[in-house]
Amino acid sequence: MSSAFLLPACSEKNTADAAANQLPYIGEREVKPRADGGAADTVYATIPNFTLTDQAGKTVTNDTFRGKVYVTDFFFATCPSICPKMQSEMLRVYEKYKGDPRVVFLSHTIDPEHDSIPVLRDYAERLGVKDASRWHFATAPHDTIFNLARAYMTGAMRDKQAAGGFAHNGTFALVDPERHVRGLYDGMVPAEVDRLIQELPILLQEVEASKKAK
DSSP states (O other): OTTTOOOOBBBSSSSSHHTOOOOOOOOOOEEEEOSSOOSEEEEOOOEEEEEEEEEEEEEEEEGGGOOOOOEEEOOOOOSSSSHHHHHHHHHHHHHTTTOOEEEEEEEEEEEEETTTHHHHHHHHHHHHOOOTTTTTBBOHHHHHHHHHHHTTTOEEEEOOOSSEEEOOOOOEEEETTOOOEEEEEEETTHHHHHHHHHHHHHHHHHHHHHHHHH
């Protein structure tokens, strides 16, 4: 694994969010003045449109996660280094939330040339994931996957010097229904994954409150 990939620092939406026990918005943001002279609006970075294919051969797009919170990472089936540890940690989160329809999981392969749909299906089944609609193991062309890795503020790239031919880090990203990244966690560190498990309910409460306010 390359040591060049680092988790970016997060920026809180505002101090009121912290006081309200909400999670920060992570990534770039833009402050846009309002034409009516009112308080400026802050626009936060969102995950771009994507089209993937999962282990069931189903198309996965942003709409697949409409109205849901999801947790995502990047891996490849033949990874000899960090992936087994990562997936073991992700399984902890999955086992806790697999019965909650508001939470979905998405793992992107960074080796689509090898990780065909049958390979992804076998990989999922060996992890004990029987329902692709709950945890998507997805593939797409390299350009799509690497661009998405940047959008999720993680690192993935070809690297002939790395074990397995690819370098990536173990970041898990927590994404809200509006495509905003709300948490980044080191999937190689159990305490970080514990933090993800603890913060998921905070985001779910925020989402439910937002629905009630509409």
